[in-house]
Amino acid sequence: MNYIVPQSELKIVGTRPVRPDGVDKVTGRATFGADMTLPGMIWGKVKRSPHAHARIVSIDASKALALPGVKAVVTAADFPEIANEEAFVGEGPMNFRDLSRNCMARDKALYEGHAVAAVAATSQAIADEAIELIDVRYEVLPHVIDVEAAMAPGAPVLHEDMFTTGVEPKPAKPSNIAKRVSFTKGDVAAGFAEADVIVEGRYTTQPVHQAYIEPHACVAAVSADGQAQIYSSTQGQFMVRAYSAKVLGWEIANLRSYPMEIGGGFGGKTVVYLEPLALLLAQKSGRPVKMMMTREDVFRASGPTSGAVIEVKIGAKRDGAIVAAREVLKYQAGAFAGSPIGPGCMCGLALYDLPNVEVIGYDVVSNRPKVAAYRAPGAPITSFAIESALDELACKLNIDPLALREMNGARDGTKTHYGVTHKDIGFLSVLEAARSHPHYKAPLQPGQGRGIACGFWFNIGGESSGAVHVNEDGSVSVVSGNPDIGGSRASMAMMAAEVLGVPMDQVRPIVGDTASIGFSFLTGGSRVTFATGMAVTQAAEKVVDQLKTRAAQIWDIPVDAVEWKDGKAWPAGLNAGAFEPLSVAQIALKAGRTGGPIGSEVSLNAQGAGAGFGCHICDVEVDKETGHVKILRYTAIQDVGKAIHPAYVEGQIQGGAAQGIGWALNEEYIYDKNGKLENAGFLDYRVPVASDLPLIEAVMVEVPNPRHPFGVRGVGEVPIVPPMAAVANAVRSATGLRMEHLPISPPKLRAAVDAEAKAG
Amino acid sequence: MSKHHVTTTINGEAVEFLCETQETLLDVLRNTLNLTGSKEGCASGDCGACTVIMDGKMVCSCLVLGVEAEGSSVTTVEGIADGETLHPVQRKFLEHAALQCGFCTPGFIVATKALLDANPNPTEEEARYWLAGNLCRCTGYDKIIRAVMDAAAEMRGEARAA
Numbered sequence: 001m002n003y004i005v006p007q008s009e010l011k012i013v014g015t016r017p018v019r020p021d022g023v024d025k026v027t028g029r030a031t032f033g034a035d036m037t038l039p040g041m042i043w044g045k046v047k048r049s050p051h052a053h054a055r056i057v058s059i060d061a062s063k064a065l066a067l068p069g070v071k072a073v074v075t076a077a078d079f080p081e082i083a084n085e086e087a088f089v090g091e092g093p094m095n096f097r098d099l100s101r102n103c104m105a106r107d108k109a110l111y112e113g114h115a116v117a118a119v120a121a122t123s124q125a126i127a128d129e130a131i132e133l134i135d136v137r138y139e140v141l142p143h144v145i146d147v148e149a150a151m152a153p154g155a156p157v158l159h160e161d162m163f164t165t166g167v168e169p170k171p172a173k174p175s176n177i178a179k180r181v182s183f184t185k186g187d188v189a190a191g192f193a194e195a196d197v198i199v200e201g202r203y204t205t206q207p208v209h210q211a212y213i214e215p216h217a218c219v220a221a222v223s224a225d226g227q228a229q230i231y232s233s234t235q236g237q238f239m240v241r242a243y244s245a246k247v248l249g250w251e252i253a254n255l256r257s258y259p260m261e262i263g264g265g266f267g268g269k270t271v272v273y274l275e276p277l278a279l280l281l282a283q284k285s286g287r288p289v290k291m292m293m294t295r296e297d298v299f300r301a302s303g304p305t306s307g308a309v310i311e312v313k314i315g316a317k318r319d320g321a322i323v324a325a326r327e328v329l330k331y332q333a334g335a336f337a338g339s340p341i342g343p344g345c346m347c348g349l350a351l352y353d354l355p356n357v358e359v360i361g362y363d364v365v366s367n368r369p370k371v372a373a374y375r376a377p378g379a380p381i382t383s384f385a386i387e388s389a390l391d392e393l394a395c396k397l398n399i400d401p402l403a404l405r406e407m408n409g410a411r412d413g414t415k416t417h418y419g420v421t422h423k424d425i426g427f428l429s430v431l432e433a434a435r436s437h438p439h440y441k442a443p444l445q446p447g448q449g450r451g452i453a454c455g456f457w458f459n460i461g462g463e464s465s466g467a468v469h470v471n472e473d474g475s476v477s478v479v480s481g482n483p484d485i486g487g488s489r490a491s492m493a494m495m496a497a498e499v500l501g502v503p504m505d506q507v508r509p510i511v512g513d514t515a516s517i518g519f520s521f522l523t524g525g526s527r528v529t530f531a532t533g534m535a536v537t538q539a540a541e542k543v544v545d546q547l548k549t550r551a552a553q554i555w556d557i558p559v560d561a562v563e564w565k566d567g568k569a570w571p572a573g574l575n576a577g578a579f580e581p582l583s584v585a586q587i588a589l590k591a592g593r594t595g596g597p598i599g600s601e602v603s604l605n606a607q608g609a610g611a612g613f614g615c616h617i618c619d620v621e622v623d624k625e626t627g628h629v630k631i632l633r634y635t636a637i638q639d640v641g642k643a644i645h646p647a648y649v650e651g652q653i654q655g656g657a658a659q660g661i662g663w664a665l666n667e668e669y670i671y672d673k674n675g676k677l678e679n680a681g682f683l684d685y686r687v688p689v690a691s692d693l694p695l696i697e698a699v700m701v702e703v704p705n706p707r708h709p710f711g712v713r714g715v716g717e718v719p720i721v722p723p724m725a726a727v728a729n730a731v732r733s734a735t736g737l738r739m740e741h742l743p744i745s746p747p748k749l750r751a752a753v754d755a756e757a758k759a760g
Numbered sequence: 761m762s763k764h765h766v767t768t769t770i771n772g773e774a775v776e777f778l779c780e781t782q783e784t785l786l787d788v789l790r791n792t793l794n795l796t797g798s799k800e801g802c803a804s805g806d807c808g809a810c811t812v813i814m815d816g817k818m819v820c821s822c823l824v825l826g827v828e829a830e831g832s833s834v835t836t837v838e839g840i841a842d843g844e845t846l847h848p849v850q851r852k853f854l855e856h857a858a859l860q861c862g863f864c865t866p867g868f869i870v871a872t873k874a875l876l877d878a879n880p881n882p883t884e885e886e887a888r889y890w891l892a893g894n895l896c897r898c899t900g901y902d903k904i905i906r907a908v909m910d911a912a913a914e915m916r917g918e919a920r921a922a
């Protein structure tokens with residue numbers, strides 16, 4: 001069924017109720033990964049490599065094992081060797097050999113912070129002491145941090161078996177370039193020949209961390225017969241189960257994975273780090289084991305997103321019509337292959353209708369922590385370059401930057417350079433909303449500037465399960481297979497309540513563990529409200545069918561003579577008015593006599609996710625003396641499909657924008673010459689705080705996605721795509737300086753001001 | 761090494777505990793007293809997830825030693841509501857959807873209460889600077905600030921009515 005109707009016809013969807021899990025979260029009762037304890041529990045800690053690149057010559061744990069209170073030590077020797085095979089999971093490829101070696105270094109430590117051993121002991125203090133007593137001998141190897149240095153001939157090679165894929169013929173020598181990807185459309189050379197104006201630029205971005213406030217944490221327990229439980233803070237309990245089973249060589253059915261509340265993920269909790277270690281320590285020690293990362297561990301050993309170098313060339317006619325675009329992207333993958341180079345190659349130019357395009361991308365390893373997904377993985381990096389270049393183009397042509405995007409913007413039927421044709425997209429509506437927003441016309445003072453930038457993300461669907469059960473008293477339970485990071489329990493309950501026609505507080509949503517609900521791919525890709533929401537909606541519809549059938553039985557009339565309205569069964573047609581309507585509670589009361597429990601679980605593979613587009617408007621004031629950029633006003637406009645709970649949709653947009661502002665202005669990984677991270681803490685890796693930001697206005701444009709019952713599109717990822725260029729373009733407008741390198745931190749801006757003064 | 765015996769008041773109740781010298785108040789709250797509402801985001805005083813009120817002052821409990829709690833009075837997030845009745849700050853956080861993952865929320869609730877105890881009528885800028893030691897990575901602070909300002913307004917209103 002389809003509920004894409006005017007808001008006035010919806011009772012619950014589109015309103016802003018208090019979220020069902022809210023009270024526990026404001027009173028401190030909500031149980032996150034690190035809050036879990038089990039009887040007899042002991043503590044696990046990780047020993048990490050102090051070197052950026054080193055061969056592990058030997059590991060001697062005898063002294064640690066002799067320390068009273070130490071119950072187990074594990075190293076790579078305790079894990080099975082995993083074959084080099086690639087599986088595709090959700091947003092990107094996954095190589096389980098690499099995953100295993102990232103959880104626990106084998107043969108070589110590939111970055112500072114790489115796990116080389118783990119211990120379990122009866123107290124945290126003893127575990128810390130034991131870590132010091134493990135004697136690891138290293139042969140330190142030359143290392144490489146920078147992406148272009150890693151690509152250069154003669155660079156230290158991380159993996160002797162890495163031969164660049166995607167080039168013909170196959171290279172004779174191993175290198176740090178894992179793969180080359182390319183996309184072409186039309187003929188770029190011919191396109192550039194036609195251009196009246198060409199802009200070129202070389203842009204760089206730094207790796208930034210998702211910086212969820214909750215460090216990774218889990219508790220594992222294994223019984224003597226091999227049945228195991230893992231409680232963890234994760235974006236996917238099924239992911240934890242599958243990945244841990246794979247890394248340990250265990251059977252999936254023996255592992256039950258419980259999703260705890262999760263304190264932010266943004267893509268960074270879509271993999272495992274501690275879970276396989278905790279499970280193995282629990283098995284070896286015979287005791288439940290709790291493991292938590294410190295904040296330093298989080299920075300050094302869990303995935304940031306790539307830093308990159310991007311070269312862009314765009315050609316246009318004098319009227320602004322773009323005739324050709326060429327982009328070369330070099331993305332850092334960290335120590336193992338797998339940067340988001342694919343989406344990087346696709347997303348930047350996906351917003352525009354371009355006749356001639358060539359995009360080339362490289363996935364490059366170096367001695368840094370392996371990257372993990374971060375909100376719209378790959379897209380913000382490419383869009384920083386493309387949207388900055390478009391701003392340059394608009395300046396050169398003396399065209400309004402919004403007009404340039406309106407003229408070239410993708411619409412239904414636009415074929416992208418990666419072969420997909422856009423359908424039911426709302427980009428032009430977003431641009432229209434930006435143009436008519438008062439912010440776009442508001443006057444600026446001297447020293448202030450305004451920038452705009454746009455962003456795109458595919459959004460995904462995928463495998464999801466949802467269940468709806470009517471309880472004996474007529475209350476309703478909704479079970480989903482996806483951890484709730486930003487209010488998805490609320491949206492699940494709202495969709496179910498809307499379909500059932502009952503009040504929201506009659507519906508209690510929970511997140512099930514891996515044995516309580518069918519398989520669901522993890523919370524990521526902006527997929528949950530779309531895909532899991534589709535499963536829950538269908539399950540609720542099946543429940544309505546059952547309720548109608550039961551009412552028909554109670555009244556002894558044909559089921560097609562029963563209508564469901566306002567949460568009640570009504571006799572319809574010839575029988576209209578013949579019986580009093582029956583509520584869910586009244587039908588539930590008689591469930592035992594009409595066929596048993598009422599409920600339904602739906603598992604599906606949701607197709608037809610609707611792509612999302614955003615346009616951000618940013619005003620800044622630049623202090624040329626100090627190099628400080630102050631964000632004065634920020635408006636983020638986005639096509640959200642249909643906002644189920646508008647407050648949480650706005651929250652996604654505001655939060656993504658704030659992260660993007662941090663990426664633009666402050667955040668970066670800083671290494672010393674030995675390849676050691678110098679700023680592994682919140683003091684020196686500075687994420688935006690409340691006093692850095694203004695209110696962020698989120699403008700929701702609702703262009704429904706016809707392939708979802710309520711018109712939902714994913715919303716969580718698009719908002720982090722535009723900010724870097726929006727800020728850089730605003731700085732350009734305020735100062736005339738084109739900042740091509742992120743972050744636009746005070747020293748960089750000062751240097752640009754000085755360079756200009758010298759040149760001028 | 762023998763443990764220290766500490767007598768203190770937490771959320772209005774007399775509490776005794778034993779702790780090692782190096783254990784922080786946050787460790788004691790979470791691991792010894794099972795008050796896991798206070799969170800550890802950094803253990804270095806940089807995120808505010810562990811914020812508690814100690815003798816009327818807002819502190820990061822990860823920077824306070826357990827032994828320092830001797831003879832003091834500590835309020836944690838578990839002590840902000842009055843039984844079943846939420847504190848206006850908690851209610852406004854819910855009404856304004858001022859949390860997504862909720863991990864930073866206990867720290868913000870405690871810090872906001874401390875703010876409004878000290879300054880019932882803060883400007884938006886004052887609120888932003890007071891809360892600058894509390895990191896939230898999910899919300900961009902917009903809805904948090906709105907909730908804080910609304911809670912302040914409501915509490916002032918109640919005070920006038922009383």
Ligand code: FES
Pocket residue numbers: 799800801802803804805806807808809810811820821822823
């Ligand atoms: S845990 Fe205390 S400030 Fe972060």
Ligand code: FES
Pocket residue numbers: 213263264858859860861862863864865895896897898899
């Ligand atoms: S709500 Fe997640 S960190 Fe604030």
